[in-house]
Amino acid sequence: MADQTISIQSATAETPLVRLVLMAIAFLFLALFLFLPLVVVVSEAFRNGVGAWFQAILDPDALASIRLTLLVAAISVPLNMVFGVAAAWAIAKFEFRGKAFLITLIDLPFSVSPVISGLVYVLLFGSGSVLGPWLKGWGIEILFAVPGITLATIFVTFPFVARELIPLMQDQGSADEEAALSLGASGWQTFLHVTLPNIRWGLLYGVLLCNARAMGEFGAVSVVSGHIRGLTDTMPLHIEILYNEYNFAAAFAVASLLVGLALVTLVLKTAIERRYAD
Amino acid sequence: MDLGIQNVSKAFGATAALRDISLAIHAGELIALLGPSGSGKTTLLRLIAGLESPTAGQVFFGDEEASGKPIQQRQVGFVFQHYALFRHMTVLENVSFGLSVRPRESRPPKREIEMRAMDLINMVQLTGLERRYPAQLSGGQRQRVALARAMAIEPKVLLLDEPFGALDAQVRKDLRHWLREIHDRTGHTTVFVTHDQEEALELADRVVVMNEGQIEQVGSPDEVYDHPAAPFVHRFIGEASELPVHLGQGQIWLGGQPTGLASDQIGLALLFFRPHQIELVDDGSPCLVGKIIASRRMAGTRRLDLLVGSGGHHVEVDVPIDHPAGQQDMLTFRPKVWTLFPENEDEAGVRRKEAREARVVYPRNRSAGPLRQYEPSCS
Numbered sequence: 001m002a003d004q005t006i007s008i009q010s011a012t013a014e015t016p017l018v019r020l021v022l023m024a025i026a027f028l029f030l031a032l033f034l035f036l037p038l039v040v041v042v043s044e045a046f047r048n049g050v051g052a053w054f055q056a057i058l059d060p061d062a063l064a065s066i067r068l069t070l071l072v073a074a075i076s077v078p079l080n081m082v083f084g085v086a087a088a089w090a091i092a093k094f095e096f097r098g099k100a101f102l103i104t105l106i107d108l109p110f111s112v113s114p115v116i117s118g119l120v121y122v123l124l125f126g127s128g129s130v131l132g133p134w135l136k137g138w139g140i141e142i143l144f145a146v147p148g149i150t151l152a153t154i155f156v157t158f159p160f161v162a163r164e165l166i167p168l169m170q171d172q173g174s175a176d177e178e179a180a181l182s183l184g185a186s187g188w189q190t191f192l193h194v195t196l197p198n199i200r201w202g203l204l205y206g207v208l209l210c211n212a213r214a215m216g217e218f219g220a221v222s223v224v225s226g227h228i229r230g231l232t233d234t235m236p237l238h239i240e241i242l243y244n245e246y247n248f249a250a251a252f253a254v255a256s257l258l259v260g261l262a263l264v265t266l267v268l269k270t271a272i273e274r275r276y277a278d
Numbered sequence: 279m280d281l282g283i284q285n286v287s288k289a290f291g292a293t294a295a296l297r298d299i300s301l302a303i304h305a306g307e308l309i310a311l312l313g314p315s316g317s318g319k320t321t322l323l324r325l326i327a328g329l330e331s332p333t334a335g336q337v338f339f340g341d342e343e344a345s346g347k348p349i350q351q352r353q354v355g356f357v358f359q360h361y362a363l364f365r366h367m368t369v370l371e372n373v374s375f376g377l378s379v380r381p382r383e384s385r386p387p388k389r390e391i392e393m394r395a396m397d398l399i400n401m402v403q404l405t406g407l408e409r410r411y412p413a414q415l416s417g418g419q420r421q422r423v424a425l426a427r428a429m430a431i432e433p434k435v436l437l438l439d440e441p442f443g444a445l446d447a448q449v450r451k452d453l454r455h456w457l458r459e460i461h462d463r464t465g466h467t468t469v470f471v472t473h474d475q476e477e478a479l480e481l482a483d484r485v486v487v488m489n490e491g492q493i494e495q496v497g498s499p500d501e502v503y504d505h506p507a508a509p510f511v512h513r514f515i516g517e518a519s520e521l522p523v524h525l526g527q528g529q530i531w532l533g534g535q536p537t538g539l540a541s542d543q544i545g546l547a548l549l550f551f552r553p554h555q556i557e558l559v560d561d562g563s564p565c566l567v568g569k570i571i572a573s574r575r576m577a578g579t580r581r582l583d584l585l586v587g588s589g590g591h592h593v594e595v596d597v598p599i600d601h602p603a604g605q606q607d608m609l610t611f612r613p614k615v616w617t618l619f620p621e622n623e624d625e626a627g628v629r630r631k632e633a634r635e636a637r638v639v640y641p642r643n644r645s646a647g648p649l650r651q652y653e654p655s656c657s
Contacts, residue, residue, distance in 0.1 A: 094324075175358050175359075175360060175362035176362050176364060178349075178356070178358070178362065179330055179356065179358055179362040179363075179364075179427075180364075180375070180379075181329075181348075181349050181350060181427075182327060182328075182329070182330075182349050182350075182354060182355075182356040182428075183375055183376035183379065183427065183431055184376055184379055184380060184381070184431055185350070185375070185376075185379040186350065186351050188442075191377045193375070193379070194364055197364075197366040198365070200365070
């Protein structure tokens with residue numbers, strides 16, 4: 001009897017050898033492609049000691065790039081939060097013509113190369129366009145200035161919040177909102193007391209991803225920025241410039257800041273996912 | 279509060295959910311909207327609440343036309359099918375919600391809101407659970423929170439969408455009695471949607487039977503059960519067996535054979551009767567003859583599946599458990615209570631075709647010779 005029970009194995013359980021091989025492949029891959037670069041960035045950043053690291057970070061141009069990156073993120077993330085909630089709301093709670101088209105449109109920034117996203121703004125606001133010279137006449141600079149960088153960043157990071165919320169809101173349906181309305185709540189009260197709490201974790205998650213991308217975006221921003229040191233260079237652009245000047249220590253120092261941001265985002269994301277599971 | 283629904287139609291795109299419905303509901307009544315899925319009963323309830331607006335027609339609250347009023351101003355207590363409790367709020371917060379979102383000038387003080395919410399929580403017998411979250415409650419408890427929450431806004435009407443649909447049988451029965459009690463105590467005009475005829479018959483003062491976006495019959499449980507106004511109602515409420523018959527010479531005929539049932543009408547008709555409302559005939563007088571194809575034990579009786587007449591129409595009858603018919607091949611019987619619905623030639627043709635197709639489905643066991651040969655045995 002005992003012999004028989006030993007041989008019984010769950011249908012989905014693999015043999016120990018297969019399990020070991022699968023796990024080894026996964027870990028090797030992660031170490032080689034994800035962990036190793038991380039280690040290289042951090043070790044290169046501190047190659048010349050902590051003093052050199054601080055020197056690189058406190059360089060006026062580096063500080064300007066950090067400020068610009070934070071400014072762009074501070075403008076584009078809240079805007080995309082509002083746009084994202086509005087788009088997800090429209091798609092999840094209403095039936096209308098062109099809904100499928102709108103969903104495709106939201107995905108557009110994901111499917112188009114960031115460089116092309118940047119080029120679109122150059123075509124829209126460049127000196128050869130209709131809009132650019134007209135705005136210039138009013139004293140408004142879009143291209144090679146903060147507005148252009150912000151616009152490109154908003155475009156590239158638009159899908160994050162909406163993509164996170166659409167399935168969540170579709171899944172929840174509108175019964176809760178209907179209940180709130182039937183109890184006498186106004187539209188705004190319903191949103192504030194019922195809808196927002198229902199989507200808060202998804203929203204926060206989307207905002208985190210959006211923020212990480214907004215700070216790290218290179219391609220689109222590179223096209224519209226013009227690379228004016230200390231003026232229109234964001235952190236990723238500044239890193240590239242430093243790297244091209246063979247100033248590796250400084251380049252990796254600024255890069256380590258971006259990596260740090262990514263790690264904080266990851267930790268927050270994991271913490272939120274744990275909350276989600278409750 | 280009287281409710282009036284006048285010539286209301288509702289279409290979703292090209293599909294008509296309600297077709298020209300009129301209904302008067304009196305103050306304090308407990309009304310059931312009963313019908314199969316897709317019959318438009320939930321749409322009608324949502325129209326009364328203001329969650330949908332009619333494509334045509336009007337809804338009256340008392341003497342006031344309410345069709346254009348938003349749901350917030352209608353003061354209806356709506357209990358949703360899956361309760362729609364706010365999951366991030368406690369039971370107390372859920373029940374208080376309706377009062378605490380009122381504009382400042384009509385909002386009671388915080389203390390009073392809590393007191394009134396606690397009163398309702400006591401009434402729905404959830405005292406002690408007011409700090410729990412919906413996820414920590416059973417289905418029946420959630421249902422009662424939903425009801426307390428709807429009643430907190432002192433609604434003029436209480437509307438319930440499939441209130442017991444998601445609960446298991448025993449809880450469902452308890453809550454049914456309990457809802458009736460609360461209704462009798464508070465006197466709210468109450469409308470609930472159900473597809474469960476037993477629930478509708480037991481609970482409601484009047485039952486509105488709906489089918490394909492139209493009202494088939496409105497009446498007390500006794501009326502719709504004993505005097506169904508249409509074949510659909512007879513089929514949908516209670517159990518029914520039906521036979522296509524011919525009327526003439528003061529009698530009802532089935533396939534050229536007299537049935538022993540009297541009728542002074544002439545023409546084609548459908549004969550409806552209930553399986554338990556039959557009498558067995560063994561004196562050789564005119565009756566219905568059926569070949570027994572299956573015998574099943576129901577709770578207190580034995581249910582026999584019969585093929586009746588030359589057309590082999592499938593009917594069900596109940597006989598006492600100890601009756602020897604359970605072991606026989608043939609049964610001779612007559613309905614004690616029956617209903618006739620006249621039929622025109624076209625419908626009859628269609629229905630006979632359906633009956634022929636359906637006949638193939640029924641199992642024919644044992645030595646099934648031509649059915650005709652059994653017929654003369656009791657005429």
